[in-house]
Amino acid sequence: MTDTDRVTTGRRDRKKAQTRAALTAAALRLVAERGLEHVTVEEISEAADVSSRTFFNYFACKDEAITDDPALDGSRVVARLATVPAQVPALRAVRLALDEAIGPIQADRELWRLRLTVITENPTLLPRLIAGNVATERAMVSVIAARLGVGPEHPYPPLVTAVAGAAFHCATMRWAADDGTPPLAELVDEAFAGIAAGLPDPPPRG
Structure with a gap:
């Protein structure tokens, strides 16, 4: 792997970690405010400024976004x-x-x-x-x-x-x-x- 490849991979991994953290923070904040049953994946995704499709690249369900x-x-x-x-x-x-x-x-x-x-x-x-x-x-x-x-x-x-x-x-x-x-x-x-x-x-x- 070249130095350029390492930089690209590192940047991509950091971006993934940031997206995952944003989804988790959004899920926790919304559930704390409304309760688990009153929060949807779509609302979590919107709060994290990503699509629902992106959400499912990281978590299988909203419960997983909270506990994992x-x-x-x-x-x-x-x-x-x-x-x-x-x-x-x-x-x-x-x-x-x-x-x-x-x-x-x-x-x-x-x-x-x-x-x-x-x-x-x-x-x-x-x-x-x-x-x-x-x-x-x-x-x-x-x-x-x-x-x-x-x-x-x-x-x-x-x-x-x-x-x-x-x-x-x-x-x-x-x-x-x-x-x-x-x-x-x-x-x-x-x-x-x-x-x-x-x-x-x-x-x-x-």
């Missing part, structure tokens, strides 16, 4: 998990792998805050999120089992995966609910530290 995000590409987290040195404990390895998602989410906080609000207010979107997570969880279980040298039927890898997922979810919801400080990574670290410590009861207020 490159930061949630589980394959990146799984790939990172597979590269963490074997001597690192499994829970810590998962935490390191989650950096692949934490950085992009932190960088786009307002969009994610709106997304989480929309999903909370439109629970029909939850099955799509759950379905997307299942494949990632299975892949993580396989990688963790291979790291530990145990079979896929061993209870520990799925337990680590489930606990880590719950910790990440709780930290993300906490991060979205406040003013954005401390950063998401710090809240995730706090959640994982609590798990590693055996979830001791917190001291009483005051």
Whole structure:
């Protein structure tokens, strides 16, 4: 590939990313204002200044425009998990792998805050999120089992995966609910530290 080809490809990829982001932002804004059932693909496309045909080049339906995000590409987290040195404990390895998602989410906080609000207010979107997570969880279980040298039927890898997922979810919801400080990574670290410590009861207020 020549330098010109690389520049052209890079420009085209940036344009695609910008169009996708505009469609997602438009979908979230409109659904937050009107509710999921009262927003159409045509309205989302118009708000993003593209055609409905262009919309379907990126998403299969309006629900997908709301829930899907490159930061949630589980394959990146799984790939990172597979590269963490074997001597690192499994829970810590998962935490390191989650950096692949934490950085992009932190960088786009307002969009994610709106997304989480929309999903909370439109629970029909939850099955799509759950379905997307299942494949990632299975892949993580396989990688963790291979790291530990145990079979896929061993209870520990799925337990680590489930606990880590719950910790990440709780930290993300906490991060979205406040003013954005401390950063998401710090809240995730706090959640994982609590798990590693055996979830001791917190001291009483005051």
